[in-house]
Amino acid sequence: MSTETQAQYQFIDKIIQHHLGENTEVNDREFFYGGNFNLAVRVQLQNKQEYFIKWNQGDHQGFFEAESKNLTLIGTTSSISVPAVIGTGHMEDKEYLMMECIPSGEKAANYWVDFGEKLARLHKNSSAKGHGLDYTNYIGAAPQINSWNQDGIAFFIEHRLRNQLARAIYDRKIDAALEAKFESLFEKLPSLLPNEKSALLHGDLWSGNVMTNPDGFVTLVDPACYFGFREAELAFTTMFGGFEEGFYEAYHANFPIEKGFHERIPLYNLYPLLVHVNLFGEGYLPAVKKIVDSY
Numbered sequence: 001m002s003t004e005t006q007a008q009y010q011f012i013d014k015i016i017q018h019h020l021g022e023n024t025e026v027n028d029r030e031f032f033y034g035g036n037f038n039l040a041v042r043v044q045l046q047n048k049q050e051y052f053i054k055w056n057q058g059d060h061q062g063f064f065e066a067e068s069k070n071l072t073l074i075g076t077t078s079s080i081s082v083p084a085v086i087g088t089g090h091m092e093d094k095e096y097l098m099m100e101c102i103p104s105g106e107k108a109a110n111y112w113v114d115f116g117e118k119l120a121r122l123h124k125n126s127s128a129k130g131h132g133l134d135y136t137n138y139i140g141a142a143p144q145i146n147s148w149n150q151d152g153i154a155f156f157i158e159h160r161l162r163n164q165l166a167r168a169i170y171d172r173k174i175d176a177a178l179e180a181k182f183e184s185l186f187e188k189l190p191s192l193l194p195n196e197k198s199a200l201l202h203g204d205l206w207s208g209n210v211m212t213n214p215d216g217f218v219t220l221v222d223p224a225c226y227f228g229f230r231e232a233e234l235a236f237t238t239m240f241g242g243f244e245e246g247f248y249e250a251y252h253a254n255f256p257i258e259k260g261f262h263e264r265i266p267l268y269n270l271y272p273l274l275v276h277v278n279l280f281g282e283g284y285l286p287a288v289k290k291i292v293d294s295y
C-alpha cells in the first residue's frame, strides 16, 4: 500500500472513530474520485453498517458545514428523503461530512410519480422571510449568497444572476456589451417572471444528485438549497435531462404552476449556466448569449 493510500485510510478511520467510538473497525472502503474537488468514500464497518464520507482540502471554507445544514433542513421537512448527517468537521487540514450511506436500488414502477409528489411537498415549505436562507452555501464549488429578500425577482436578479455575472466579468469571461444586455434584461424580468411565493428548493436538482434508494424511491444528495422560485428548480431539471414525464405530471397535479412555464425555462437557467461559465469555462457562454439575445 502506498504511503498516500495509507494516510487516506488512517484519515477515514479517524473520522469514523471520532463519531462512532475508538473501537470501531472499518472492514472495507470504496473510493470515489469525481470530477469535482471533493473526494468521497463508502465505508463498511465490521458489523456491515455503511457510511458515506466526503471531504476536501478545506479550501472552501464552511463547505460541508453548509452541506450538512442543507441536508438537515430538507430532512426536517419530511417531504423527500435525503441522507441523514452523522457529523461534519475538520480533521488534519481537511473538511469533511459523514453521512448515512444510500445503497443504490432498482426504481419502483411509480418512482417518477412518487418523486414528483415528494418534490411538490418539499416546495410547499415556504419562508415568512421571503427568498433566501440564513447562511451562505455552495452550488458546486461556487459560493451561493442567500441574503433574504421579500421580493423574489429582486432576489433572483441580485443574488443569483448579478452575483455570478460579476464574477464572470471580473474573470473577463463576459464583456461590456453582454453585461449591458444583462442589465436591460434585469429591467424586463419583473414583467417576464411570476413573482411566486418562496419555496424550499433542493437547488442543484440534476440527475447526478438523484439516487434510487433500496426501497426503489428517490433520495436526493448534494443540495444547494434556499427558499426561491420553484419554477427555477423545475427549469433546472430540464438542463441535463433524465426526468421522466410522470415526474412533471405528478408535480403539476399536486402543486400547479402558472401558464407559460416553458417560455420561462431559459430565463431561470441563466443562473446554472452562469455558474457553469464561472466553474467550468466559456464553453457555456454561447448558451448564455443566445438566451440574453432573445429578450
Ligand code: ADP
Binding pocket: 032, 034, 036, 037, 038, 039, 040, 052, 054, 083, 099, 100, 101, 102, 103, 208, 209, 211, 221, 222
Ligand atoms: P460532489 O459534491 O463531489 O458533487 P455528490 O454529493 O454529488 O458529490 O456525490 C457524488 C456521487 O456519490 C453521487 O452522484 C452519488 O452517486 C454518490 N453519493 C453521494 N452521497 C451518497 C450517500 N450518502 N450514499 C451513497 N452514495 C452517495
